[in-house]
Amino acid sequence: MTFNLGLTGSIGMGKSTTAGLFATAGCAVWDADAAVHRLYAKGGAAVSAMQAWFPDAIKQGQVDRMRLKELIAKDPQVLSRIESIVHPLVAQDRDDFRRAAKSDILVFDIPLLFEIGGNQEMDAVACVMIDAETQQSRVLARGTMSVEQFLQIRHKQLPIEDKIARSDYVIVTDTLDHARAQVARILADVREKIANA
Structure with missing residues (x-):
C-alpha cells in the first residue's frame, strides 16, 4: 500500500523545510511549486x-x-x-x-491544497504552522516582497485556523528539532496505519 500525505500551510510557515525533513526520512516528495x-x-x-x-x-x-x-x-x-x-x-x-x-509514503507539498480541493486525493493531510508574527518576519527576511505583497498573498490563502481544523496532523515549525520530532511521530503513525490496512 502507498500512503498519500498532503503537506500544506500558509506562506512563510516552514513547509519547504518540513518537506525536506520528510524527504530525509525516506519519503518521496512532490513539490507543486x-x-x-x-x-x-x-x-x-x-x-x-x-x-x-x-x-x-x-x-x-x-x-x-x-x-x-x-x-x-x-x-x-x-x-x-x-x-x-x-x-x-x-x-x-x-x-x-x-x-x-x-516509497511507501508519498508526500505532496501543495500550498493551496485545500483551496484547490487536492485534499480529496490524500489519505491524510499535515499542516505546518507558526504564529503570524514569525510568519511575517520570515517572509520579509527573504527580501523578495513588500509587506503589502505578503498580506495580499496571505489574504488569498485559506486562514491557517481553517487549514489546521481540516488537517489530520499539525506540525509547529518553531525549531528544526521540534519539527523533525513531529515528522517522526507522523511517519510512525502513518506506517502503523499502513501495517493495519
Whole structure:
C-alpha cells in the first residue's frame, strides 16, 4: 500500500523545510511549486500554451514569472487564464510522480491544497504552522516582497485556523528539532496505519 500525505500551510510557515525533513526520512516528495518551475522552464510543457496567450511573458524560451505578475496586476482575468493552462499540466506532473515513486509514503507539498480541493486525493493531510508574527518576519527576511505583497498573498490563502481544523496532523515549525520530532511521530503513525490496512 502507498500512503498519500498532503503537506500544506500558509506562506512563510516552514513547509519547504518540513518537506525536506520528510524527504530525509525516506519519503518521496512532490513539490507543486517545483512542478510549476519545470513547466515554465525552457522546453517545459506550459511554454507553448503560455506563448499563445501571453507572448510578451516568454523570454529566452521560458516563462518570465515577473512579467506574469505584472500582467495579473493589470488584469485579474489573466490569472484564471494562466490557471486554466497550468493546473491540468501540474495535475499530470503529479500523476506521473505518483506512478514512478517507489516509497511507501508519498508526500505532496501543495500550498493551496485545500483551496484547490487536492485534499480529496490524500489519505491524510499535515499542516505546518507558526504564529503570524514569525510568519511575517520570515517572509520579509527573504527580501523578495513588500509587506503589502505578503498580506495580499496571505489574504488569498485559506486562514491557517481553517487549514489546521481540516488537517489530520499539525506540525509547529518553531525549531528544526521540534519539527523533525513531529515528522517522526507522523511517519510512525502513518506506517502503523499502513501495517493495519
